[in-house]
Amino acid sequence: MxxxxxxxxxxxxxxxxxxxxxxxxxxxxxxxxxxxxxxxxxxxxxDFTAESGTEFNSTEEVFHYDDKTVHxxxxxxxxxxxxxxxxxxxxxxxxxxxxxxxxxxxxxxxxxxxxxxxxxxxxxxxxxxxxxxxxxxxSQEPEANNNLVLINRDTLTERQQEVLETAHEMGYFGHPKDANATEVANALDINRSTFAEHLSAAQSKLLDSILEF
Structure with a gap:
């Protein structure tokens, strides 16, 4: 397929x-x-690009342009x-x-x-x-014409929903991030590892709803 x-x-x-x-x-x-x-x-x-004049250990400078150098x-x-x-x-x-x-x-x-x-x-x-x-x-098949997916939020616990909503509202999923994991965990009054556990569980449940396994 x-x-x-x-x-x-x-x-x-x-x-x-x-x-x-x-x-x-x-x-x-x-x-x-x-x-x-x-x-x-x-x-x-x-390869990576950095400001010219910045020194890195064990890298080769391969290209220069404007004030940038490719290492x-x-x-x-x-x-x-x-x-x-x-x-x-x-x-x-x-x-x-x-x-x-x-x-x-x-x-x-x-x-x-x-x-x-x-x-x-x-x-x-x-x-x-x-x-x-x-x-x-x-990936979509060329003839696919229906992208609607039913998300069942009832699979999430109240705490998992709260973690997702708080992380989203604080900009945890943005790029660049407006808040890191520690800041979101503090706002939820939980430690970082507990935040990571709730977030991981919630994401896994949502993926099960979105994707066909």
């Missing part, structure tokens, strides 16, 4: 294992990040299993793009189908403390 792919954007709160995430420079100094995998050489090349570094695949990008690619889904936010990485990729996406999200949540599905676009 064709047309079953899913374009996903996932935010992973982590710095461990990711070379970009571990760079001491402020994340706003780094932009236009891209990855390319070389199967024949079993390596990944990463490049390479790493062997399989050497950073705690990197969200490498985790996604190890599941057979090349990372299309990724960017940094405050203490997090936002990774875009296309999963083969819904089951593949769910396996990746579940696997990420087993490794990282806070994983959010920010955007989801499901």
């Amino acid at each position: 064709t047309g079953q792919g899913v374009h996903a954007e996932v935010e992973v709160v982590t710095g461990a294992g990711c070379r970009i995430g571990n760079m001491p420079q402020k994340t706003e100094e780094i932009s236009s990040i891209s990855r390319s995998t070389m199967p024949s050489e079993d390596s990944v090349t990463v 490049r570094f390479e790493c062997k695949t399989g050497t950073t299993p705690s990197c969200p990008c490498e985790f996604v690619e190890s599941r057979g889904c090349p990372v299309r793009s990724f960017r940094t936010t405050e203490n997090a990485l936002v990774v875009q990729f296309v999963a083969r189908d819904i089951r593949n996406l769910r396996e990746i999200v579940v696997g990420l949540r087993e490794q990282f403390p806070d994983v959010s599905l920010r955007r989801l676009t499901r």
